[in-house]
Amino acid sequence: MPRVTFAAALGLLGLVALFVAVQGFVWHSMSRGVLGLVGSSEAQGRLAGSALSNGYIFGHMVFGGVVTMLAVVQSAGFVRRRWPIVHRLSGRVLALSALMTGLGGLGYILLRGTIGGPIMNVGFGLYGILMILCAIQTPRYAMAGDYARHRRWGLRLILVALGSWIYRVHYGLWYGATCGIAPELCGVGASADFSGPFDIIQMFAFYLPYLLLLEWILRRHMNRQVM
Numbered sequence: 001m002p003r004v005t006f007a008a009a010l011g012l013l014g015l016v017a018l019f020v021a022v023q024g025f026v027w028h029s030m031s032r033g034v035l036g037l038v039g040s041s042e043a044q045g046r047l048a049g050s051a052l053s054n055g056y057i058f059g060h061m062v063f064g065g066v067v068t069m070l071a072v073v074q075s076a077g078f079v080r081r082r083w084p085i086v087h088r089l090s091g092r093v094l095a096l097s098a099l100m101t102g103l104g105g106l107g108y109i110l111l112r113g114t115i116g117g118p119i120m121n122v123g124f125g126l127y128g129i130l131m132i133l134c135a136i137q138t139p140r141y142a143m144a145g146d147y148a149r150h151r152r153w154g155l156r157l158i159l160v161a162l163g164s165w166i167y168r169v170h171y172g173l174w175y176g177a178t179c180g181i182a183p184e185l186c187g188v189g190a191s192a193d194f195s196g197p198f199d200i201i202q203m204f205a206f207y208l209p210y211l212l213l214l215e216w217i218l219r220r221h222m223n224r225q226v227m
C-alpha cells in the first residue's frame with residue numbers, strides 16, 4: 001500500500017515538473033503565433049509570407065501551444081479518474097487543436113517549404129500527418145466506446161503533441177553537452193540552415209523513436225494480456 005502511494009506521488013511530481021518545464025515553450029509559441037497573426041514583423045521574421053501562409057504558420061503556433069499544454073493535462077490519470085468531465089473537455093480541445101496544428105503546419109510546408117529543404121519537409125510533413133491521424137483516432141474510439149483503443153491512440157497523441165517541445169529539448173541538450181565539452185565542439189553537427197548531420201537526424205528524432213518505443217511497449221502489454 002505505501003508503495004502505491006509513493007509511486008503515485010512520484011508520478012504527480014513528474015507531471016507537475018513536466019507541466020512547468022513546457023511553459024516557456026508554450027508561451028514562446030503562443031505569443032509568437034498571436035503577434036505573427038496580427039502582423040508584427042519582428043515576430044514573423046523569416047517566416048513572413050502571404051496572408052494565407054502567415055495564417056497557417058502563426059495559427060499553428062497558437063494551436064500548438066494549447067496542444068503542448070493539454071498533452072500534459074491529458075496524461076494525468078488522476079484527472080481522468082477524479083474529474084472525468086475535465087478529461088473529456090480538455091480532450092476535445094486537445095484533439096481539435098492538434099487537428100488545426102497539423103493542418104496549419106502542413107499547409108505552410110505545401111506553400112513555402114521548410115528552411116531545411118526536402119528532408120525537413122518530409123520529416124515535419126510526416127509529423128503533421130501523424131498528429132492529424134492521432135487527433136482523429138483518439139476521440140473516434142472514445143465515442144465508439146472502445147476505451148482500449150482510445151487509450152492507445154491517446155498515448156500516441158500525447159507523445160506527438162510533446163514532440164515539438166522535445167525537438168527544442170534535444171537541441172538544448174546537444175548545445176549544453178557539446179559546448180560544455182569544448183568551445184570548438186559547441187553545436188557541432190548543427191548549422192543555421194539546418195543542413196548539419198545533427199539537424200538531419202532531428203528532423204525525425206523528435207517523434208519517431210519515441211513512437212516506436214511506445215508501439216513496442218503497447219505490443220508487449222497486449223501480448224501479455226493474450227497469454
Ligand code: HEM
Nearest residue numbers: 029064065067068102105106114115124127128131161164
Ligand atoms: C505541439 C505542436 C507544435 C508547436 C507548439 C509548434 C510550434 C512552432 C514554433 C514556435 C515554430 C517557430 C520556430 C520557433 O519560434 O521556435 C514552428 C515552426 C514550424 N513548425 Fe511547428 N509546432 C508544432 C507542430 C507542428 C506540426 C505538426 C508541423 C507540421 C505539420 C509543424 C511545422 C512547422 C514548420 C514547417 C515550421 C517552420 C520551419 C521553418 O523554420 O522553416 N509544427 N513551430
